[in-house]
Amino acid sequence: MARKTLEDLFIHALSDMYSAEKQLTKALGKLSRAATNEQLSQAFETHLQETHGQVERIDQVVEKCGIRLKRMKCAAMEGLIEEGEELIDEIEKGPVLDAGLIGAAQKVEHYEIASYGTLCALAKQLGRQEAVTLLKETLEEEKATDKKLTEFAEKVGNPQAKNG
């Protein structure tokens, strides 16, 4: 389907995020197992649960808007996950890897924050108020996760990585 209208653009962006979230549900378990710090590992697990909820929220948006998603693979998320996997392959398990994983996870969160921000704006412009509400909930979750990761990196992750 060619993207001709704002609605087409919205459906395309939503389909992209659906793929992104699905890919992430598979990757977060790997990140959690790779993390040494229990608190960090738990944060990845918590976000895995949230991500399942975010997939469901997209399903709800689809239902409320009466649209059909396109089958596609989010190339950006694929690349971000690949970078995280490279870290796991290259760095020995421990605080330095943990610091790297935090950075990789934050790149994912920032991509998602940008994407959900766009989706909210498009849904608003299209007059899809119920979709805006749902997408905003996810946007706030992503922001909260990002903030949690920043705090963890500053207080625990990076100092531990520096001191060994």
Ligand SMILES: [Fe+2]
């Ligand atoms: Fe997400």
